[in-house]
Amino acid sequence: MHRSGLVVFSLIASAYPVAAGLYPGITATNHTCALSEPVLSCSDQAVPGEVDTCCVETFGGLILQTQFWSVFTGLESEGQLLPANDWTIHGLWPDFCNGSFTQYCDLSRQYDPKPAPNTTDGTPTGTPVPPYTGPSIESLFAEYGKGDLLAYMNKYWINQFDKNWLLWAHEFSKHATCFSTFQKECFAFQGPKASEFDDLFYFFETVIGYYKVHPTWGWLSAADIRPSNTTSYSFSDIQAALTTGYGVTPFIGCGGPRFNETEAGKGSLDNGGTQLNEMWYYYHVFGGAQRQQGVRLPADVAAGSVTTCAKAPGAIWYYERAPGSEAGSETGDC
Incomplete structure (x- = not known):
């Protein structure tokens, strides 16, 4: 986004x-x-x-x-x-x-x-x-x-x-x-x-x-929220997992079809996105950003908005990466 x-x-x-x-x-x-x-x-x-x-x-x-959170690069053939x-x-x-x-x-x-x-x-x-x-x-x-x-x-x-x-x-x-x-x-x-x-x-x-110091994957995984092509998730659960990890609420971004444009959301007023794809963590910093010391801020306080995602239960997809789009299987150093 x-x-x-x-x-x-x-x-x-x-x-x-x-x-x-x-x-x-x-x-x-x-x-x-x-x-x-x-x-x-x-x-x-x-x-x-x-x-x-x-x-x-x-x-x-x-x-x-x-x-x-991307599921492919488009340049897999180039490594x-x-x-x-x-x-x-x-x-x-x-x-x-x-x-x-x-x-x-x-x-x-x-x-x-x-x-x-x-x-x-x-x-x-x-x-x-x-x-x-x-x-x-x-x-x-x-x-x-x-x-x-x-x-x-x-x-x-x-x-x-x-x-x-x-x-x-x-x-x-x-x-x-x-x-x-x-x-x-x-x-x-x-x-x-x-x-x-x-x-x-x-x-x-x-x-x-x-x-x-923002291990988004780990915070979600700790709440049993992992990429899946068969299981969808609720915004409230995603938000709770990230708030537990970060300490305050980050901004959670979703793209893809709007919920009320999908078959499941037909007739709904919920026009939030249905595909999890971005995270924003807000700070005020002590001195310069280079110090990496600051005050974590809730997204609603910092910017007035917490998400572009659908709020309906089970409306959000956190899709698996496409076959051949990931390098190895070891956990990154986050």
């Missing part, structure tokens, strides 16, 4: 002009975050000018760790497979504190060949996002000694119908550039030893860190 590109800027965010690096004039020195107080994002103290924006998230303070007994990574998103969002905040770091939306505000009159036409970012991993990171991402961060790296490039370009703590200037403090792509690698590592 993808969100509309239409955005509404929060009052706090709109008070500061958006440009490359989010905050024009930021220096590339003296961002030693160990010396900074880890102020909670979206709090009254998380304001540019009062904190180091490289060390405290001040632009997109409502953080979402998002995951997919692009899904991990057994695991959901896959979608991304890490920095929404504004009111739940609205923007995207593609720094076009100097645009690596997405297929930008969606293709303007920065999602409207026809917005600033165009030029498609990236350079080499695959996948080639950077070996060059900068990140082969282990590449291997993990190719196992758990899986695209559908396109090469994996296109999803990674999309997530970085659209979302990472809208974190104050992933501004390019925040990584220049490493001096001559800094990699030109430290922001890229640190973002990917941060996304993985969040993914590994």
Whole structure:
């Protein structure tokens, strides 16, 4: 499930002009975050000018760790497979504190060949996002000694119908550039030893860190909710299992036919989706997202919505992966 590109800027965010690096004039020195107080994002103290924006998230303070449940990749013949007994990574998103969002905040770091939306505000009159036409970012991993990171991402961060790296490039370009703590200037403090792509690698590592502490498969499995082509489930049971695991209620996404478009739901007013396919876990974070410390937030409090799924008993299908679409059978490291 993808969100509309239409955005509404929060009052706090709109008070500061958006440009490359989010905050024009930021220096590339003296961002030693160990010396900074880890102020909670979206709090009254998380304001540019009062904190180091490289060390405290001040632009997109409502953080979402998002995951997919896909049943095939479309590139199985090329060896692009899904991990057994695991959901896959979608991304890490920095929404504004009111739940609205923007995207593609720094076009100097645009690596997405297929930008969606293709303007920065999602409207026809917005600033165009030029498609990236350079080499695959996948080639950077070996060059900068990140082969282990590449291997993990190719196992758990899986695209559908396109090469994996296109999803990674999309997530970085659209979302990472809208974190104050992933501004390019925040990584220049490493001096001559800094990699030109430290922001890229640190973002990917941060996304993985969040993914590994949200074992969606395990939380569902513990409640005897497992992929099946013959057994359907109720939203209330899925929500209860995930709330038990996460501690608060995440957003649960469903696609596929709407329940009232199915034979079982004919005549019903329930127009929720019937195929489980996505999960969003909400946070406010202490300091920057890189610290991976924060306050877990219920989806209804964070964004006002808890699901796009049908609520009727037994209306949701959590389908098995297609034959030949999974790699191995061991449980992933989540």
